[in-house]
Amino acid sequence: MKKRPIEFIQTRALLTASFPVTLFSLWLCVQQNLSIYFIAIFCLLQLSLIGYAIYITRHELTWRLRSLTSIVEGMLQGDFSLKARQELRSSGLHSLVESINTLSNELSSHKLANVEKRALLEKIITQIDIGVITADAEGNISVINTAAVAMLNIQQPVLIKNLQQLNLSLPDSKSTKELISFAAGEKIKKLYIQVDKFREFGSDQTLILLTDMNSVLRQEELKSWESLVRVISHEINNSLAPIASLSHSLIDIIKSSEIATDTREDIVYSAEIIADRARSLTEFIARYRSLTIIKHPVCENITLGSLINPILPLFAPQQILLEGNMDRAYALDAAQIKQVLINLLKNAIEAMQHPEAGNSLAAIVINSTEIKHYPNDILRIDIIDSGCGIRHNQNLFIPFYTTKAQGSGIGLVLSRQIIELHQGSLHIFNRESARGCCARIELPIIYEPE
16 A cells, blocks of 8 residues: 555545535535525635645644654754643644653753763773773774873873874784883883773774883882881881990990909990990981881972072082072972982082092082973973983982992982872983983972962
8 A cells, every 4th residue: 555645644634524515515505596606606715714724734733743853853963952842632642742752851861871971981081090092993092091191201192193193012912911111201111001992883992001010110119118117127126225225334334343444445435336336227227217207298389499599508619500480489398399409419419529520510500491291281300410420220219229338328219209299200310412410300380279
């Protein structure tokens, strides 16, 4: 059976219903011997009424159906704000309108839930310290979070559109987990990379997860050193306390005894050495315990000049030149950053005084610059010397390791801890164009509200 438009069926039904009435009316007119003009006018009026009824009926039905069509099309486009006008319960469209409105409400709720979930997911991806990158089969990047930008040292992430621009050695297999080395300027980073595949809207996508193993290993290493220091300090202090006490008691007894003068002096001298070494060892342990008690920085807006100028007299007569804008204020813990600068300047001066140094009278340069970076610009402070340089840079940040006769081996470790608590980094490397080395501090530029 051939299908007909609903408007055609409706028109045919109206004509069929009105046809008998029209014929009967004409028959009555003929039976009453009415004028032919009257019959013609009557027929024209009858046809006009039938045409008007057909028009009104088709118009109302078409309007309602088109309204419902517009609502459904809006739903297809993601717009669920439109609602169909309620029909009378006796209307045949009542159930259809109710179903469309219910469907619109359900889809609107699902859309809102999906938007909230997506917003939560985006916030999690932005805040986590694991790098997240997603790309399509051609390598076009759709997502790259803040952690990935920082790990890969990307200066302008908006310009990164394809994986090939990342200079990242990706494994060939579809799903893998590997530890790779990545060169980021002067820094060599160990990154744990995980690559997996997923599908989105029917197309293949690549998921890349990056973990900075340098930071993870450093934290674990620091925890190990902290545990070791606590155990050693506890055991040594338990032994040192009675040794120091007994040595002082022994000195008092010997001084009041009748032993020969020469013998008594020798014994007292030996006991004093024991007491002195016990005191020195106690101080030694106290210094190392500072590794475990660094407090979280309390930041306030402070200028570089007010940080650096007060510590310069500590290193007189060494000439120290300041370059860059020292009047800019940054959110820093003044006491902690001063301690870092003191440690680094002390190391620079000692390197300048080394027999192998090029020119011990040369000035040390403290240079500050602001580097454009995403998501926060970076304050870079370089402390540049003309000393003997670094021979074994792999040992720089090992606690207790030192090449100095009076060194403790904790200055650089403490300095790096302080800088990392400020969400920054500390790197020390030999200069390429001249003798000496550069200690580079990089801190995110953040301002505390006034």
